[in-house]
Amino acid sequence: MARMKRFTDLDPTPHALGFAMPPEWGPHEATWMGWPADDxxxxxxxVGVRDEYAALVRTIAxxxxxxxxxxxxxSEQDARRRLTGLNVRFHRCALDDSWLRDSGPLFVVRGAKDPEVALVDWRFNAWGGKFDWQHDDAVPGYVANFLGMARWTRPEVLEGGGLEIxxxxxxxxxxxxxxxxxxxxGLTEEGYAPLLRDFLGVQHLLWLDGGLENDHTDGHIDTITRFVPGDVIVTSVEGDPGDPNFRVMRRNLALLREMRGPQGRPYHIVELPLPARRLEGAEGRLPPTYANFYVGNGFVVVPQYGDxxxxxxxxxxxxxxxxxxxIGLSSRRIIEGGGSFHCLTQQQPAGRTWSGD
Structure with a gap:
């Protein structure tokens, strides 16, 4: 593994050095994922989860x-058996779970031509201590060391699925x-604004109130509402007034219609249905959603539930x-774990690795 620099609070922030997190639809170098392993x-x-997961990996690859x-x-033997010969590179790395969107690093980029790429290593505590997390919290450090990439380590908890860029x-x-x-x-809305500006380049932070019923992430934005290119926001809607998601989604839709972008222009809001059928799992209602799609180089994969x-x-x-x-792919078994394709993936933007030197 190559040498890389680890930045502290005494060093310049990514924003001060010209770095910012790019949108998901920008060019990718790769997608980072973690093979499901705990029945x-x-x-x-x-078994069914691995079948669907392998189909997702094959599609992305x-x-x-x-x-x-x-x-x-x-895990390695099972994954290699299914994926040998594809554009996949295997890494032996301790994991608690597979949700790389939240436990993995958030990459930042500097420059439009010949861009440089570094990463921010936020703390991960399994959505407020709901599950084991110690191994997953070390994933960004592994990625930085493998790539020889500079990283900023932060004491704050922040999950990639909780923030749209x-x-x-x-x-x-x-x-x-x-x-x-x-x-x-103790960290307030006012406190998040400078934190996300300094470390991810977010200059204009917008807030919705809540997410889907029984979402163990406490309402990640990537399960309900997503930015897409061209001042467009796609947001989930529930058509049944008797469904507990109806009121929350309707409130979100009203807030989005009032929001303005950095230049003061309204967004074009596109309504995306939630699945029509209620799905139940071992711990009650599941949170299936089509908003948990993943955007990559030349493709979009959309979860499907037989709905x-x-x-x-x-x-x-x-x-x-x-x-x-x-591309629609089955996520009927994957959703049993509480998330889908976006939750399982973390994009590495295209560009030169910046070591901090």
Whole structure:
């Protein structure tokens, strides 16, 4: 592994050095993922989860390299059996779980031509201490060391699924997630603004109130509302007034219609249906959503649940991503763990690794 620099509070911030987090639809060097390994965490559905997960990896690897973390010999053998010959690089790395969107690093980029890439290593505590997290919290350090990439380490808890980035300085999150006392006690909306500006380049932070019922992330933004190119926001809506998600989604929609971008222009709001059928899991209602799509080099993968709204959701998203193949893949077993494709992936932007020298 190459040498890299670890920045502290005494060093310049990414923003001070010209770095910012780019939007997901920018060019990727690779996608980082972690192979599912714990049958108990998947409520006895690990075999089916791995089937769907392998299909996701195979799809992404058609378009860009997948950097796949495997936690032990059994995981590596199973993954290699399914994925040998694909554009996948395997890494033996201790893991608690597979949600790299939240436990993995957030990459920042400097420069448009010949960009340089570094990363920010936020603290991860499994959504407020709900599960084991010590191994997952070390993932950004592993990635930085493997790539020889400079990293800023932060004491604050921040999960990638809790923050949407538009690329124009805008960010979008939820109060139900960011303001929980089990993450960063005492950190207010006003306190998040300079923190996200200094370390991710977010100049214009927007807030919604909450997310889906029974979402163990406390309402991650990536399960309900997403930026897409061109001053567009796609947001989940619930058509059944009797569903507990109806009121929250309607409130979010009203807030989004009042929001303005950094230049004072309103966003174009596109409504995305939630699945029509209620899904139940081992711990009650599951939070299936089509908003947990993942955008990569030339593609968008959209979770499907065997639901009447599956095709409708793909049809809504396809025109928002011209030039990309919009692909529906099954996530019926994966959702048993509480998340889907976006939660399982973390993009590494294209560019030269910056070591901090």
């Amino acid at each position: 108990e965490l998947w409520f006895g559905h690990l 058609r378009f860009e390299r997948v950097e796949l973390l495997v936690r032990d010999e059994e 538009a690329g124009d300085g805008s960010g979008l999150t939820t109060r139900s997630c960011f303001l929980t006392p089990t993450r960063n006690p 009447p709204n599956d095709k409708r959701a793909v049809d809504v998203l396809r025109p928002l991503f011209p030039g990309r193949e919009v």
